[in-house]
Amino acid sequence: MILQKFPTYAQYASSDLAGIYTQEKLSGALHLQATMMLSTVFVNDGKGHFTSQALPMLAQIAPINAIIPMDVDGDNHVDLVCAGNNWGAEVETARYDAGTGTVLRGDGKGGFAPMPISRTGFFAWGNVKDLALVRTGADKDPLIVVANNNDAVQAFGTKKPNAGLARMNP
Numbered sequence: 001m002i003l004q005k006f007p008t009y010a011q012y013a014s015s016d017l018a019g020i021y022t023q024e025k026l027s028g029a030l031h032l033q034a035t036m037m038l039s040t041v042f043v044n045d046g047k048g049h050f051t052s053q054a055l056p057m058l059a060q061i062a063p064i065n066a067i068i069p070m071d072v073d074g075d076n077h078v079d080l081v082c083a084g085n086n087w088g089a090e091v092e093t094a095r096y097d098a099g100t101g102t103v104l105r106g107d108g109k110g111g112f113a114p115m116p117i118s119r120t121g122f123f124a125w126g127n128v129k130d131l132a133l134v135r136t137g138a139d140k141d142p143l144i145v146v147a148n149n150n151d152a153v154q155a156f157g158t159k160k161p162n163a164g165l166a167r168m169n170p
Helices: 009-013 017-021 023-027
Strands: 040-044 050-054 064-070 079-084 102-106 112-115 128-136 141-148 154-158 165-168
Touching: 017 023, 079 112, 079 128
Parallel strands: 064 128
Antiparallel strands: 040 050, 064 079, 079 102, 102 112, 128 141, 141 154, 154 165
């Protein structure tokens, strides 16, 4: 119905909700209001108090479906390995596919900054639904497994400290 009513993205983008659904359908719909649309972490101060901290803008470009907290760069601060996307969005919206996965370097005070892909090697562009941290080998080296919906899994292992992540063969 949407594609027949709006053959171009421009026509759809310039329409209001009543133009898309009709006022009659909207009056019978459940109305909810979102007050915050940011991916956020909650930092525990160790005394039972949590402070919300929005993730950097690079982490806001696509849904985040999974986060692994770990020290990626060897500085003894928790970093965040994040990935997501949503390729199964409703017909009224295009799929959310701008995410490539990101590693956010923690400063030890609750702040996080994106690390470049060239440093981390972490590139998880698929329809990522989950991440898992698996310890492998005699040294229990960390391996990040990326679960892509209806696609092959990816695996990323760590290099030596301060070198970031390196792509492993799935």
